[in-house]
Amino acid sequence: MLVYDFFTGINYTAFTSLEYEIVGPGNPLASTQMALLSASANLPISYMTAVDGHFHTTHGLGGMLAVDALSSVVVGALLLTVFHRIEMGRRAEVAIAG
Numbered sequence: 001m002l003v004y005d006f007f008t009g010i011n012y013t014a015f016t017s018l019e020y021e022i023v024g025p026g027n028p029l030a031s032t033q034m035a036l037l038s039a040s041a042n043l044p045i046s047y048m049t050a051v052d053g054h055f056h057t058t059h060g061l062g063g064m065l066a067v068d069a070l071s072s073v074v075v076g077a078l079l080l081t082v083f084h085r086i087e088m089g090r091r092a093e094v095a096i097a098g
Contacts, residue, residue, distance in 0.1 A: 004065065015041060 019037045023030045048071065056064035 001061075004068075 019034055022037065023033045027033065048068070051071070052064045052068055055067045059066075
């Protein structure tokens, strides 16, 4: 559980860093943007907490960690696919413009 909590902390730190990067320095709407970005992250956090709790109740600690790992792999693969398609679209635009 300590390793799990360690990586959860790293994820929260990465998300907060991403928020700061999106908002940027000297932004007059920084607090509003930070609040909206944080609120948008609360839904998947709450959902995964409920899913993890259900699997912990029915399958124990191993089941909870397994469903958490599996969902992370699925979401990671989905994000890699989406980012790859976005990058391919940008390359096509550059090739057409160039």
